[in-house]
Amino acid sequence: MSRLSLLDLAFFIAENEASPKHVAGLHIHRLPKGAGPRFARELYDEFLTHTEVQPPFDQVIRFLSAGLMPSWERAESVDLAQHVFFHTLKRGANDREALYALAARLHEPMLDRSRPLWEVHVIAGLWDRQFAIYYKMHHAVADGITMARWGVESLRTTPDDLAVTPVWTLDHSRHAAARGRKKRLDQAVAGTVWKQLTANSQRAVGIGRLTAMLALEAVKLTKNAIALPFMASGDTPFTGNATPGRQFATAAVPMARIDAIRKVARATLNHVALTCLDGAMHRYLADEGIALDRPITIQMPVNLRREGEKGAGNKIGIILVDLSPPTDDAYVRLRNVGYSLRNVRSMIDSVAPEAVETYTILTGLLGQIAGMLNLADKVTPLGNTLVSNVPGPSHILYLKGAELREMHPLSTMPATHLMNITLFSYAGTLYFGLIATDALPNLGRLAGYVEEEIAALEAAVGIA
Numbered sequence: 001m002s003r004l005s006l007l008d009l010a011f012f013i014a015e016n017e018a019s020p021k022h023v024a025g026l027h028i029h030r031l032p033k034g035a036g037p038r039f040a041r042e043l044y045d046e047f048l049t050h051t052e053v054q055p056p057f058d059q060v061i062r063f064l065s066a067g068l069m070p071s072w073e074r075a076e077s078v079d080l081a082q083h084v085f086f087h088t089l090k091r092g093a094n095d096r097e098a099l100y101a102l103a104a105r106l107h108e109p110m111l112d113r114s115r116p117l118w119e120v121h122v123i124a125g126l127w128d129r130q131f132a133i134y135y136k137m138h139h140a141v142a143d144g145i146t147m148a149r150w151g152v153e154s155l156r157t158t159p160d161d162l163a164v165t166p167v168w169t170l171d172h173s174r175h176a177a178a179r180g181r182k183k184r185l186d187q188a189v190a191g192t193v194w195k196q197l198t199a200n201s202q203r204a205v206g207i208g209r210l211t212a213m214l215a216l217e218a219v220k221l222t223k224n225a226i227a228l229p230f231m232a233s234g235d236t237p238f239t240g241n242a243t244p245g246r247q248f249a250t251a252a253v254p255m256a257r258i259d260a261i262r263k264v265a266r267a268t269l270n271h272v273a274l275t276c277l278d279g280a281m282h283r284y285l286a287d288e289g290i291a292l293d294r295p296i297t298i299q300m301p302v303n304l305r306r307e308g309e310k311g312a313g314n315k316i317g318i319i320l321v322d323l324s325p326p327t328d329d330a331y332v333r334l335r336n337v338g339y340s341l342r343n344v345r346s347m348i349d350s351v352a353p354e355a356v357e358t359y360t361i362l363t364g365l366l367g368q369i370a371g372m373l374n375l376a377d378k379v380t381p382l383g384n385t386l387v388s389n390v391p392g393p394s395h396i397l398y399l400k401g402a403e404l405r406e407m408h409p410l411s412t413m414p415a416t417h418l419m420n421i422t423l424f425s426y427a428g429t430l431y432f433g434l435i436a437t438d439a440l441p442n443l444g445r446l447a448g449y450v451e452e453e454i455a456a457l458e459a460a461v462g463i464a
Contacts (some may be wrong), residue, residue: 002059002072004140007125007357011140012061014415018242020110022117023144024410025105025151025424026433031129032159032401040124040131041398042165045119046251050166053078056141057116057168075116083168089125092445099126103134104248107435108408113140118168130405132261135167139412143301144390144422146172155397157403164203169389181459193349204421232320235290237440238281239381240414245438249447250408253454255428263453264461270389271338272297273423273430275457277387278323278333280449287445295322299383299414302348308319317356319344320362320383330453384421385412389434392426409433419443443448 004012011021031039059072078395089098101121111117117138124131137147232239258272265272281296300321320346324336346357362383390409397404408431418435432450436443445448 004061004070006013006070011138012070016415017110019415020414021139021412022107022111022113023139023142023147023412024103024107024134025147026099026406026408026454027133027135027399027404028126028293028406028408029131029133029149029399029402030405032403035129035402038126039402040122043087043402044084044122046164046400047122047166048080049086049168050164051080053079053080053116053168054171056172057118059141060116061113061140070289077404078116078168082112083119085119085120085121087123089123091125095127099123099132100248100250103132103408104246104435106134106136108244108250109135118140120166120168122375131402133399141460142172143224144388144409144411148390148392148407148424152393152397152420155163155399157395157397159401159403161398161400164400166438181404199257201390228449233292234294234312234381234383235292236285236384237266237288237290238385239416239417239440242418243437243439247436247438247440248410248444249434249436249443251432251434252406253430253432253451255425255430257454257458258430260463261457262464264463265334267334267338268341269425269430270341271334272430272457273389274321274323274341274387275330275334275337276450276453277421277432278337279330279453280328280446280454281385283449283453284442284446287442292326295325295340295385296385297322299384299386303386317348317353317359318386319348319356319359321364324344330457334457334460382414385417386420386422387423389423391417391425394425394427407431410435413437429464 005440015021035432046105047129055074058075058078060075061070062073063070087102089102106119106121111119118141119134119136121134121136122131123134124133135151137148150167150170150172151173152168154165157165176318195329216217253276261272278296282292285292298321299318302319304319322340324333324340327333327336388411392407395442404426406429407424409424410433413420413435418440419434422433424431424433432447434443434447
C-alpha cells in the first residue's frame with residue numbers, strides 16, 4: 001500500500017468528465033521490411049500474452065483505506081483485455097486526419113477507477129505501411145516526463161532486437177531499487193524524521209521567498225521575476241469552462257532548424273519553441289478578430305526531480321510565464337521570451353522544490369474552485385494556456401523491429417482551459433502536440449502557424 005502525495009491526490013479531486021486527468025502518447029511505427037499486413041494485429045495478440053503486470057500498472061486507487069487517506073493497492077488481478085485494445089482505421093481514411101481524430105476520441109473519456117489506470121491501443125491501417133500505438137495513463141500515476149521514460153525503457157535501440165517487453169511488464173515502482181535491502185529500524189526512523197524536518201524548513205523558507213517575489217512584482221519593483229496569477233487576458237478563446245469533446249493537432253520541426261536559430265541568436269530550445277508558439281497564437285487570435293495589449297501568459301510545468309531521482313507519481317511545479325508583448329518582429333519576440341524565461345529560471349533555482357510544489361497546489365486550488373463553480377467564462381484566467389516540454393530520446397527506437405518514426409504527446413487540460421500544448425523531442429524532431437476541446441475553432445490552423453513561425457524566425461535572425 002502506498003499513499004498519494006498531495007499533488008497526486010489533486011489530480012483526482014480536479015477530475016471530471018469535462019476535464020479528465022490523464023496523459024498520453026501517440027507513437028507511429030513503420031512496419032519492418034518483409035512484414036505482412038497482419039503485423040499490428042499479431043503484435044496486439046502478443047501483447048495479450050504478457051500477463052506479468054508489474055507496479056504501478058497493477059495498482060488501483062482506494063479512497064477509503066484504514067488510515068482514511070487515499071492510497072494505491074495492488075489489484076487482485078489485471079485483465080489485459082480491459083486495458084489493451086485493437087483498432088483499424090477505416091479503408092480509404094488512412095490519413096493523419098483520421099488517426100488524429102481517433103486519438104482525440106480515445107483521449108476523451110475518463111479512465112475507470114475500479115481498475116488500474118492505464119490503457120494501450122494498437123491502431124492498424126495507417127498510410128505508408130505504418131501502424132500506431134496510443135498509450136494512456138492517469139496523471140496521478142505518472143507525470144509526462146516519467147511516462148515518456150517508461151515508454152522508452154520498453155523499446156529497443158536496434159532493429160534486430162525482436163524481444164517484446166510491454167511497458168506494463170517492467171517494474172517502474174518507486175520502491176523497486178530498494179527491494180531486498182534491509183535497514184535498521186532506528187536508522188530508518190531517524191532518517192525519515194530528519195528528512196521531514198529539512199523538507200518543512202526548506203518549504204517554509206521557499207514560500208517566504210516566493211511571496212516576497214510576487215509582492216515586488218505586484219508593486220512593479222521587479223519585472224518578469226514571475227508572472228502574477230489571475231492577471232492574464234480573458235479576451236481569448238483559449239480559456240473557459242472545459243467541455244468533454246476533444247480534438248488533436250500537431251506540428252513537427254526538425255531539430256536542426258531549431259539548433260541553427262539557437263546558434264545564431266544564442267538562445268535555448270525553450271526560447272525558440274515558445275517564441276514560435278507565441279507568434280502562432282497571436283496570428284490565430286488575429287484571425288479571430290482579437291488583438292491583445294499585453295503578453296500571452298502560459299502555465300509552464302517545471303520538473304522538480306533532483307538529478308538521478310526516479311519513481312512514479314508527480315514531481316512537478318507549474319509556474320506562470322509572460323511571453324512577449326505583442327510585436328510583429330520575430331527577433332524582438334525571441335529576445336523578450338528569452339528575458340522572461342531566464343528570470344523565471346533564476347527564481348525557480350533560488351527556492352526549494354517543495355516551495356514551488358506548494359505554490360502549484362495553492363494556485364491550482366483557486367483555479368479548480370473557479371472550474372467547479374463554472375466561473376471560467378467570467379473570472380480572469382490563471383493563464384491563457386498550459387505549455388510543457390518533455391525531453392525525449394535523441395536516437396531511433398524500435399518495437400519488434402518496427403522503427404518508431406514519430407512520438408506525439410497528448411496531455412490533460414485544467415477545468416478552466418480549452419487547450420493544452422506539449423512539446424516532445426525525439427530523434428532529431430521537435431513535436432508540438434495540441435489538444436483542445438471541440439469548442440476551440442480551427443486548432444489545425446494554429447498548428448500550421450507554428451511551423452510557419454519557425455520560418456519567420458529564421459528570416460529574422462538571418463538564416464537563409
